[in-house]
Amino acid sequence: MTYLFNSSGSWIAFRLGNFLYNSNANVIGWFPWEDNHAVDSSGKYLGTVLENRFYKKSYFAYRGYVGYPGYPGYPGYPGYPGFAGYCSLPSDGSNYTAEELNNIKW
Incomplete structure (x- = not known):
C-alpha cells in the first residue's frame, strides 16, 4: 500500500x-x-502519482479506451499515515482535497 498526499501534505x-x-x-x-x-471507472484521466503525491495534470493526452477492470473489493481499514509535509506542485499540476476524492463514485 502506498499512501498518497497532496502538495500541502x-x-x-x-x-x-x-x-x-x-x-x-x-x-x-x-x-x-x-x-x-x-x-x-469510465476511463477518464483522474490523476498522476509522483512519489507519494497525487495530483491532476492540466493536460493529459488521450491514450485510448482502457476497458473496465471490475470491482476490486474492499481493501480493509487503511489506517492514518499522518502528515507528509509540504512540497511544490509540478508546473502543470493541481491539487485534490480528500473531500473531492471522497465524492468520486466508482
Whole structure:
C-alpha cells in the first residue's frame, strides 16, 4: 500500500496494486497502463502519482479506451499515515482535497 498526499501534505488517497482508493477506502480509480496515471471507472484521466503525491495534470493526452477492470473489493481499514509535509506542485499540476476524492463514485 502506498499512501498518497497532496502538495500541502494532507493524506488524500492510497494505492493498492493497480487500484486507487480515497481516504474512506472506497475505490475511485485504477492504473490500466501499470504506470503512475490513474483513470476513473469510465476511463477518464483522474490523476498522476509522483512519489507519494497525487495530483491532476492540466493536460493529459488521450491514450485510448482502457476497458473496465471490475470491482476490486474492499481493501480493509487503511489506517492514518499522518502528515507528509509540504512540497511544490509540478508546473502543470493541481491539487485534490480528500473531500473531492471522497465524492468520486466508482
